[in-house]
Amino acid sequence: MKIIGTGSALPKLVVTNDMLTKYFDTSDEWIRTRTGIETRRIMTDESLKDLAVAAAQRALEAAGVTAKDIDYLVCSNVNNNYVYPSLSSIVQGAIGASCPCIDIRNACAGFVYALDMAHMYLHTGRASRILVLAAEEPTRFCHWEHRETSVLFGDGAGAAVVEIGDGFLGSKMTTISNTDVLYQRQRLEPTPFEDLSSEAYTNHTMVMQGREVFRMAVTGCSNEISHLLTEHGFSTSDVKYFILHQANMRIINGIQQYLKADPEQFPTTVQKYGNTSSASVAILLDETVRANKVQRGDLLVFSGFGAGFTTGSCILRY
Numbered sequence: 012m013k014i015i016g017t018g019s020a021l022p023k024l025v026v027t028n029d030m031l032t033k034y035f036d037t038s039d040e041w042i043r044t045r046t047g048i049e050t051r052r053i054m055t056d057e058s059l060k061d062l063a064v065a066a067a068q069r070a071l072e073a074a075g076v077t078a079k080d081i082d083y084l085v086c087s088n089v090n091n092n093y094v095y096p097s098l099s100s101i102v103q104g105a106i107g108a109s110c111p112c113i114d115i116r117n118a119c120a121g122f123v124y125a126l127d128m129a130h131m132y133l134h135t136g137r138a139s140r141i142l143v144l145a146a147e148e149p150t151r152f153c154h155w156e157h158r159e160t161s162v163l164f165g166d167g168a169g170a171a172v173v174e175i176g177d178g179f180l181g182s183k184m185t186t187i188s189n190t191d192v193l194y195q196r197q198r199l200e201p202t203p204f205e206d207l208s209s210e211a212y213t214n215h216t217m218v219m220q221g222r223e224v225f226r227m228a229v230t231g232c233s234n235e236i237s238h239l240l241t242e243h244g245f246s247t248s249d250v251k252y253f254i255l256h257q258a259n260m261r262i263i264n265g266i267q268q269y270l271k272a273d274p275e276q277f278p279t280t281v282q283k284y285g286n287t288s289s290a291s292v293a294i295l296l297d298e299t300v301r302a303n304k305v306q307r308g309d310l311l312v313f314s315g316f317g318a319g320f321t322t323g324s325c326i327l328r329y
């Protein structure tokens with residue numbers, strides 16, 4: 012697999028930390044020092060479909076191909092306006108593609124898992140050019156009276172067009188089943204046959220044990236990346252950039268310190284976009300490529316973590 016084009020799209024509304032003080036008791040100082048986040052983008056009159064389509068079209072344009080040249084579409088998404096059909100099916104029609112589509116729902120690690128899946132489709136000959144997409148609206152699953160979680164998130168979409176090539180060197184994926192540390196329950200319609208009025212069914216807010224997520228993220232991603240580098244005979248200094256899930260500046264710093272890497276090897280967008288769930292890795296990749304910071308042949312490491320608890324990392328020569 013090799014990446015031949017990238018794209019991203021963000022909502023137009025910029026929400027500062029100070030703006031959030033109107034809705035709950037928080038401060039710019041608390042949010043900056045705990046998370047590194049200064050602003051985030053939040054959807055207003057855009058839909059997630061609009062962002063996903065814009066990101067996809069930019070990636071196709073950058074790759075110099077059309078939607079008709081795509082023979083598979085893999086989309087990472089946790090929620091959108093529809094429970095079904097899949098977001099990838101909706102985007103496929105809007106961009107004028109005619110290929111098979113699949114969504115994966117693997118929380119914030121989803122784009123790295125989507126890249127790994129795309130590699131396997133290409134490797135086995137099931138496809139020759141794939142659109143890998145991540146589009147997320149986590150601000151819609153925050154409870155806007157809960158300052159613990161609402162300050163962390165933003166909305167956005169990112170995409171990459173990949174085709175057969177020899178860039179993908181390897182991946183390591185891990186799931187440690189732990190549903191307590193980070194979860195949100197689905198809204199279910201009650202049937203007449205059982206009691207769905209209990210707390211277990213009516214509490215739909217996001218639950219996050221922040222410190223435990225922090226610990227599992229730093230430990231999980233650091234171990235996976237170290238394992239991958241050793242397995243492929245690389246040292247930290249061989250890597251041009253570590254493209255990490257943008258959840259929190261302190262998590263990124265923790266992984267950087269564990270790996271004893273140079274902070275310059277860790278580009279970030281979390282300060283301006285907050286945590287855009289699985290879209291964050293795709294958006295960061297696109298911004299790094301468009302800033303001409305990545306040259307063909309550079310070694311890139313992608314790593315994400317999220318509810319599950321799931322981590323995923325891959326190493327790729329751009």
Ligand code: ACO
Pocket residue numbers: 036037038041042045046119158159160162163193219220221222224225258259261262286288316317318
């Ligand atoms: N503004 C002001 N005060 C706040 C806020 C806020 N937005 N949120 C919590 N506080 C208060 C708490 O009520 C608590 O007050 P108390 O001491 O009077 O009880 C105090 O701040 C400390 O709260 P902690 O939760 O202990 O704060 P901590 O230092 O652990 O930081 C944070 C919280 C930022 C969530 C941290 O645990 C963290 O970074 N965790 C990682 C989680 C993460 O990034 N998740 C992203 C989403 S999941 C994903 O992407 C996979």
